[in-house]
Amino acid sequence: MKITRIHHVAYRCKDAKETVDWYVKYLNMDFVLAIAEDQVPSTGAPDPYMHVFLDAGMGNVLAFFELPSQAPMGRDENTPAWVQHLAMEVGSMDELLATKERLQAAGIEVIGPTNHTIFKSIYFFDPNGHRLELAVNTATPEMQQKLDAVKWDMLNEWSQTRKAPKHAAWMHENPRADQQEQH
Incomplete structure (x- = not known):
């Protein structure tokens, strides 16, 4: 067996309609499917939900569950907010910067662009508190080979050792201070 692609990635959301509207408006994603049930198909548990699906390009799907009968959603307090995130690729630096401007104009805080040498990216949060990253690849074939x-x-x-190996230290030599983010 070999995985052919990710069918979908699912996260919880506070409000399915607000979430779909936000992803359509700010990330230009298409709303492709909604499924609502009163019982969980895999377990049979009585747990009403709305499951929404958004097109993330090239057959990739981002999905959300709204679970009104569950306790309010939270996050793992032992994991820093910067760790768990969803990174999505855009086609150019111009697209990345235009999206940053559009998000900031709407009052959404954006970090970056951060220079990771092999890509540049921006970071922000969706209305559910999920951290998102938009990235544009900048790697050369030589970088990828190294x-x-x-x-x-x-x-x-x-x-x-549980210590950062230095085999790829070249990626972090002379970075511009204004493009760095701790992680």
């Missing part, structure tokens, strides 16, 4: 050549060495070293 990273591919050291990935297993880096992982194995990390597994033994």
Whole structure:
């Protein structure tokens, strides 16, 4: 067996309509499907929900569940807010910057662009508190080859030491201070 693609990624939302409207308005995603049930199909549990699906491009689907009978949604307080996020790719730096301007004009706080050497990205939160990242690739084939050549060495070293291996330190040499984000 080999995975062919992600069928969909699902998160919880506070309000399905607000969430769909926000993703359509700010990220230009298409609303493609809604499913509502009073029982969970996989478990049979009585738990009414609205399940909405948005087109994230190239067959990728982002979905949300509104669960009105559950306790208010929260987040893992032991995981920093910057860790758990959904990163989506855009086609150009112009698109990235235009989206940043549109989000900021609507009062949405945006961090970045952050220069990760192989891509540049911006970060912000959706109305449910989910952290989102929009990224534009900037890697050259040579960069990709260098990273591919050291990935297993880096992982194995990390597994033994739990300290950041320096095999790809070149990615962080002389970064512009205004484009850095701690993570």
